[in-house]
Amino acid sequence: xxxxxxxxxxxxxxxxxxxxxxxxxxxxxxxxxxxxxxxxxxxxxxxxxxxxxxxxxxxxxxxxxxxxxxxxxxxxxxxxxxxxxxxxxxxxxxxxxxxxxxxxxxxxxxxxxxxxxxxxxxxxxxxxxxxxxxxxxxxxxxxxxxxxxxxxxxxxxxxxxxxxxxxxxxxxxxxxxxxxxxxxxxxxxxxxxxxxxxxxxxxxxxxxxxxxxxxxxxxxxxxxxxxxxxxxxxxxxxxxxxxxxxxxxxxxxxxxxxxxxxxxxxxxxxxxxxxxxxxxxxxxxxxxxxxxxxxxxxxxxxxxxxxxxxxxxxxxxxxxxxxxxxxxxxxxxxxxxxxxxxxxx
DNA sequence: ATTTATGATTATTA
DNA sequence: TAATAATCATAAAT
Numbered sequence: 001x002x003x004x005x006x007x008x009x010x011x012x013x014x015x016x017x018x019x020x021x022x023x024x025x026x027x028x029x030x031x032x033x034x035x036x037x038x039x040x041x042x043x044x045x046x047x048x049x050x051x052x053x054x055x056x057x058x059x060x061x062x063x064x065x066x067x068x069x070x071x072x073x074x075x076x077x078x079x080x081x082x083x084x085x086x087x088x089x090x091x092x093x094x095x096x097x098x099x100x101x102x103x104x105x106x107x108x109x110x111x112x113x114x115x116x117x118x119x120x121x122x123x124x125x126x127x128x129x130x131x132x133x134x135x136x137x138x139x140x141x142x143x144x145x146x147x148x149x150x151x152x153x154x155x156x157x158x159x160x161x162x163x164x165x166x167x168x169x170x171x172x173x174x175x176x177x178x179x180x181x182x183x184x185x186x187x188x189x190x191x192x193x194x195x196x197x198x199x200x201x202x203x204x205x206x207x208x209x210x211x212x213x214x215x216x217x218x219x220x221x222x223x224x225x226x227x228x229x230x231x232x233x234x235x236x237x238x239x240x241x242x243x244x245x246x247x248x249x250x251x252x253x254x255x256x257x258x259x260x261x262x263x264x265x266x267x268x269x270x271x272x273x274x275x276x277x278x279x280x281x282x283x284x285x286x287x288x289x290x291x292x293x294x295x296x297x298x299x300x301x302x303x304x305x306x307x308x309x310x311x312x313x314x315x316x317x318x319x320x321x322x323x324x325x326x327x328x329x330x331x332x333x334x335x336x337x338x339x340x341x342x343x344x345x
Numbered sequence: 346a347t348t349t350a351t352g353a354t355t356a357t358t359a
Numbered sequence: 360t361a362a363t364a365a366t367c368a369t370a371a372a373t
Contacts, residue, residue: 235352235369243351258362279361280353287363288351 067186080189103207106214113221115156151224159217163210170206174199238281242271246281248310250289251303257286 051059066072110116181195249267250257259267264278271278289296
């Protein structure tokens with residue numbers, strides 16, 4: 001970083017310090033001219049090389065001498081004139097950078113994940129979404145979730161410190177370059193437009209670095225999400241109460257264990273899981289029950305007895321005759337054993 | 346360390 | 360298109 005300004009600096013002095021260059025360029029194309037020009041270029045190169053060897057003080061002194069030269073204002077005006085004539089060709093290269101779609105996507109995602117958003121308020125949209133995606137298993141997901149949040153805030157912290165570092169470096173560099181250009185504008189014509197252009201170039205460079213940071217942050221968040229939120233990878237059993245409710249329904253509807261969409265919704269609500277989780281559970285249960293009925297005999301008896309007790313309690317309590325809408329036992333007493341008239345095929 | 350249980354996913358079927 | 364059957368990946372039990 002330190003070498004750069006000095007080089008540019010010296011360069012500026014070097015250019016201004018060689019008015020002898022001009023006459024040669026304007027000469028006609030004689031035979032000897034080629035040789036002379038070669039010699040000239042060699043000369044310039046030599047000068048440049050020696051400039052880099054000069055001490056800073058030496059260069060400073062030389063610059064000062066140049067600035068005080070009596071011909072300086074006149075030469076400067078000439079330079080300005082020449083520039084006026086040539087600057088038009090540069091104007092054409094004014095490309096307005098379109099707002100990068102990729103960058104916007106990254107920004108949106110970071111905002112949505114709560115990385116670049118406001119500081120850790122519990123009610124970030126991402127946290128809520130994550131909670132919903134994790135399935136409302138209530139008790140157990142809080143520990144897991146705090147882990148997730150901790151990792152996320154770690155990512156956020158790294159992201160912010162890095163971002164700040166880049167921003168600071170960018171500003172530093174920009175002011176450095178601007179100062180340099182302002183300084184040089186005393187010896188060569190530099191319009192504010194050009195400074196602006198330079199600054200925008202610098203900003204583009206730095207924003208491409210920022211983009212990399214954002215990209216890798218996004219990746220990290222995605223990995224974190226998939227590790228913590230992908231229910232398949234980190235399978236959590238439903239809590240005891242939920243499986244109880246589901247089993248109760250299953251065994252009390254053993255003759256037709258296909259809950260309607262409505263029933264599924266109610267079960268989902270009672271178990272605080274999603275409807276599709278209810279569907280999964282019944283799908284798994286049906287196939288596994290069918291595959292090995294013997295294994296489930298005990299469980300079946302248990303739940304049959306349970307619903308019987310529930311029914312008894314309910315009827316003893318007063319009005320209703322039966323709590324399940326379609327109990328599998330016709331006679332009012334649940335059959336504890338396997339029935340052959342199941343309709344699972 | 347292995348085995349079993351279990352929630353989710355995927356391919357197949359009717 | 361929902362149910363089934365097979366399979367995956369992990370939790371829990373042994």
